[in-house]
Amino acid sequence: MGQIIASIDSPPETSVRDPRTGASVRLWLYGLAVLVMVMVAVGGATRLTGSGLSITEWKPVTGAIPPLSDAGWAAEFEKYRASSQYQNLNRGMALGEFKVIYWWEWSHRQLGRFLGFYFFLPLVWFWWRGNVSSRLALTLVGIGALGGLQAMVGWIMVASGLEPGMTAVAPIKLMLHLVIASMILAAIVWVAAGLRAGEGRAMPVSPGLARAAVALVALILVQIALGGLVAGSRAGWTYNTWPLMDGHLVPPAAMLFSGQPWIENFADNPILVQFNHRLVAYLLVAAALWHAYATRRTEGGAMRAGAVAGLTLAQAGLGIVTLLLVVPLWAGLAHQLLAMVLLMVATHHARLCRAA
Known part of the structure; x- marks a missing residue:
């Protein structure tokens, strides 16, 4: 995290053109931090409800669309029924019960997609408008890349729980997934607080x-x-x-x-x-x-x-x-x-x- 945030320790007046745009960028970043917190909370609920292995495939684009028919739900349920978690822990689960855990995991992934849009679209807008310097923009792109890594680690974590004989994800991979999310949150807050410091209030x-x-x-x-x-x-x-x-x-x-x-x-x-x-x-x-x-x-x-x-x-x-x-x-x-x-x-x- 230190390498990501070190680049913004220079005087923040080079990062934004005036206090008004600085306030807008800071508000966007704090909103992003809140979204990351919500993402972590939904991830925690997914874990505590045993929902994390309910979706057995990683489809970054088409996976945004949930089952829309009885046949679609039956197909998703059949994939889950082939998992060791179902065979060893949830054998006999009804389709209605499966839908509950499916929606938790789907919501977690969907929130991740929304968070990505919330991050990159305003960043492009602020950068194009000249509201952020190239240096700050590149720092934020680095945080965005860390977010992409987080998504991949999330799937690697889920895949570890889908291996034969596994009924839950590997603890080390769960830890890594949580730590990267925490580093992203800390980096965003560090950047936002740095902009506040640049306005002479620190x-x-x-x-x-x-x-x-x-x-x-x-x-x-x-x-x-x-x-x-x-x-x-x-x-x-x-x-x-x-x-x-x-x-x-x-x-x-x-x-x-x-x-x-x-x-x-x-x-x-x-x-x-x-x-x-x-x-x-x-x-x-x-x-x-x-x-x-x-x-x-x-x-x-x-x-x-x-x-x-x-x-x-x-x-x-x-x-x-x-x-x-x-x-x-x-x-x-x-x-x-x-x-x-x-x-x-x-x-x-x-x-x-x-x-x-």
């Missing part, structure tokens, strides 16, 4: 605190990645107590590294996956609280850092509730969505901290 802090704010964003991304592994390995459905795990504050090494080779435990062992997510959560809360305390006397930065710390505490609390309730749909979605909000706020704060 209040910079010391270089050390600015670096700490960026490090906090990086730590949030690490925690989101670990959350993706928790989701992929269904680690949240096990050891549903807190602060202990199976009566241990720190589970024995024999439990944490029970699989062979040992490196695979970090992705496939639900005990170690959940334990790592807990550890980084504690570290993230401590780092956010320290940063808020260290920034308390800076003008502007104190309020933003306080918001990051408050959201971090709320996210940790929601994570505990989600675990104790064994991941009900509403809690799982809220936990994932709040993670995106936290990432947005922390990225916005970090960018304004670096304003010259």
Whole structure:
């Protein structure tokens, strides 16, 4: 993400011609960020409802059209019935039940198509009108390319769940899909906040605190990645107590590294996956609280850092509730969505901290 966003750290007055067009570009970018958040939320619902493998083909163009007849629905259902997920988990599912999971996955893919149009059409318009510099436009094209990569990774992820014997997608690929989405979101917010900084509204802090704010964003991304592994390995459905795990504050090494080779435990062992997510959560809360305390006397930065710390505490609390309730749909979605909000706020704060 750093390479994508580094190119816009120069004075933003070269990126837009006047404050009015700058405000329009910024509004478009924040709208794009909201759409990415919605996309992540729908993706989370698709995962939690077990809908991600309901569409067994990747058709970027013709796949936008859902079945329009009984014969079309029967054909789609027959493709799903050939999958291991149906054979091993959903055998006997009725067509009406299939339609529910189909619409979740179709909506996720359709939203991705809409997001692509929302991104590229205004970008071409703003670039043609001269509202953005070539440098900023190329940076945005880079973010768009990352979006294209995200779509391909999404299909690779789904394909991993359609392999013989698989009833869910591979945890590593689910994690990668979520991390790329998070990087796209952070990059968009970084760009938008940079335009705001260029209008003279940012209040910079010391270089050390600015670096700490960026490090906090990086730590949030690490925690989101670990959350993706928790989701992929269904680690949240096990050891549903807190602060202990199976009566241990720190589970024995024999439990944490029970699989062979040992490196695979970090992705496939639900005990170690959940334990790592807990550890980084504690570290993230401590780092956010320290940063808020260290920034308390800076003008502007104190309020933003306080918001990051408050959201971090709320996210940790929601994570505990989600675990104790064994991941009900509403809690799982809220936990994932709040993670995106936290990432947005922390990225916005970090960018304004670096304003010259």
